[in-house]
Amino acid sequence: MTQRVRLTWNGDRALDAMQAGAVLGVRLAAEHVLTVSRARVPIEEGTLERSATASVDEAGPVAAVSYDTPYxxxxxEDLTARHDPGRGAKYLENVVDEEGERALAIIAAQLRRALR
Structure with missing residues (x-):
């Protein structure tokens, strides 16, 4: 008895879906880091917190979280300054260290969804 199998290769569609999932995942991961870091950034007048942004280069895909004030x-970096409880120096670096695994999980979840 001979069995026949028909296989349809959707490689280009799968690659497009993976790219879209990766871009969305990186964007959501950056937004997560941004949200957590904004809760820790020192506040005097709120200017530093309001300057925060997450940006994504879709070609990479690569994301950046930044704070855009002269200071x-x-x-x-100033570990000697005093700030309100829960807020302080290394407000971005510490969040990246602590939330890195969560950020990777966010990206992985979007890749899985894209390939369904």
Whole structure:
């Protein structure tokens, strides 16, 4: 008895779906890091917190979370400054270290969804 199997290769569609899933995952992961870091950024007037942004280069896909004030780096690096409880220096670096696994899980979830 001979069996026949028909296989349809959707490689291009799968690659497109993976790229779209990766871009969305990276965007959501960056937004997650942004949200957590904004809860930890020192607040005087709120200018530093409001300057935060997440951006994505879809070609990579690569994301960046940044704070855009002239003093953002100084506040981030000054371990001697006093801040309100729960807020302080390394407000972005510590979040990336602590939330890195969660960010990877967010990206992986979007890749899985894209390939369904």
């Amino acid at each position: 953002a780096v100084r506040v981030h």
